Amino acid sequence: MCYDRYVSICKPLHYGTLLGSRACAHMAAAAWASAFLNALMHTANTFSLPLCHGNALGQFFCEIPQILKLSCSKSYLRELGLLAVSTCLVSGCFVFIVFSYVQIFRAVLRIPSEQGRHKAFSTCLPHLAVVTLFLSTAAFGYLKPPFLSSPSLDLALSVLYSVVPPALNPLIYSLRNQELKEALRKLIGLYFQKHFRTIFCCRAFRM
Template sequence: MSNSSSIGPFLLLALADTRQLQLLHFCLFLGISLAALLGSGLIISAGACGQHLHSPMFFFLLSLALTDLGSICTTVPKAMHNSLWGTSHISYSACAAHVFFFLFFLSAEYFLLTIMCYERYVSICKALHYGTLLGSRACAHMAAAAWASAFLYALLHTANTFSLPLGQGNALGQFFCEIPHILKLSCSKSHLRELGLIAVSVCLLFGCFVFIVFSYVQIFRAVLRIPSEQGRHKAFSTCLPHLVVLSLFLSTVMFSYLKPPSISSPSLDVALSVLYSVVPPALNPLIYSLRNQDRMDKAAA
């Protein structure tokens, strides 16, 4: 096959070989979807019922919950449909939409987690200036910057990836459309443009990572200077949900993309993709909901 027109309007997503495994996959994705809906619903309902939505922490938490919900809705429904009906087809345009929304929500989540790190830093290290540095307008601007940056990031990657001619088959080997698997289908050396975009992305993401590490170094130094043990515990407990969510997100993404080629296999690639693309968005709202339930209940009362 020499070009995209010979491939036709459909691509093939990975699907389990047996009917029992397909139904197992459907039940797994259904459970993950329900967990994500439950966690996000708790946060959104608490925000709608209480005045704490005006707090910067809960404002960013609500934004994160919406992002996680969007991420789940991008990848899981199609995978559930394919597993239930035993199909593996996805149209070329739907695949492009898959890539765009997945990158959009994934990058928006990372940017929001970076902003939430800044919020924790101000809360602990600059407590007297909290209201000034994190006013409603400042929070709205930071959230808008995160969403706008994620939109631009996803648009550039999607436009560049789907401008490449495809000629190496039409089987992606994943349960959703993912850029590395699409690039394997390209019969053009112009995929070097995508590698250039990836290099720029790595620099941007690494910059956010350095900011997060620097912020938490300052936070831990400030916490250790608190004289009472109860005060130190209270200050650290406010950072714990963010640390857990951030660690889960970064560890799964880094392991999926930086694992040694020697341990790569189709089944492992699919499992790792589920681990970083579906599991964190489902667990994040639950982690925050459980850790902040008392504060949510008090604010909503």
Template sequence: MCYDRYVAICKPLHYGTLLGSRACAHMAAAAWASGFLNALLHTVNTFSLPLCKGNALGQFFCEIPQILKLSCSHSYLRELGLMVISAGLVFCCFVFIVFSYVQIFRAVLRIPSEQGRHKAFSMCLPHLAVVSLFVSTAVFAHLKPPFMSSPSLDVALSVLYSVVTPAINPVIYSLRNQELKGAVRKMMTRCSPDA
């Protein structure tokens, strides 16, 4: 998504050639394949862990850090290694996204019209905020030190990156729709006590 915005803002004349249907299909296939491989590795490794402390988790979300708490003493080191590798890959992707947005913001700041800059920033900043929220909460949830662990913090972090983040994206893109904005304003004026 950031590459799409980067090409649209920084190289608009090359948009059709750089982001054709073939390039989009390759990017989508790479994302799906890497996500599937990551999930498969974690699943296989997690199911191979011997559980010494029963199999009851203390929360609704059945996540890797919670399962690691139930495993035997040194058998979880492989999974921790996989989690560190996954976090490293996510961090590399995040650095690529930030680098792309730095290039985008440099190009946007050169736009002479105030309206053009506002439109470009309103298109990019929500995406960057959602990606930052997702990456930071997911990495913190999976790599936080054990002494910071509490059931309420674990649930809050899990909800933030698995429920809130995917729900924010459609809301952000829906609010760009002028008809929806008008309907929300109309509803707000009807609900206000002055009306």
């Protein structure tokens, strides 16, 4: 998403070339493949851990740090190594995002019209806010020291990085589309029209 913003603002004349259907397919395939391999490694290693502290988790899904608390084997060091690799990958993505947005903000600040700057900022800031929320809460949830751990804090952090960003994305990006706004407005109008018509018919029938 940040690359799309970078190309559309910094290199608008090359947008069709740099972000064609083939480039989008390649980026989507790379993201899905890397996420699948990362999840596969963590899942395979987690299932190999012997659990000796029960099998109850204080979470609504099988989060890796919570599963490691139930393990009594030194093989959890392998999982910590995998977490370190995942942290490096996430850090690389974060550096790429920061670099892209630095270039974007430099280009936006050179826009002469205030309306153009406002439109560019309103397009980029929601995405940056969601990414920052996801990365900061996930990093704190996985890397926080053990003495800061508590069931309520762990649950709140997991909700913040696993539920809130996916829920905000459709709201942020879809409602910026003018056609979707018009369709939503018509749908709401039809709902209220049907609702008031039903009330009017019921009152007329009673009379």
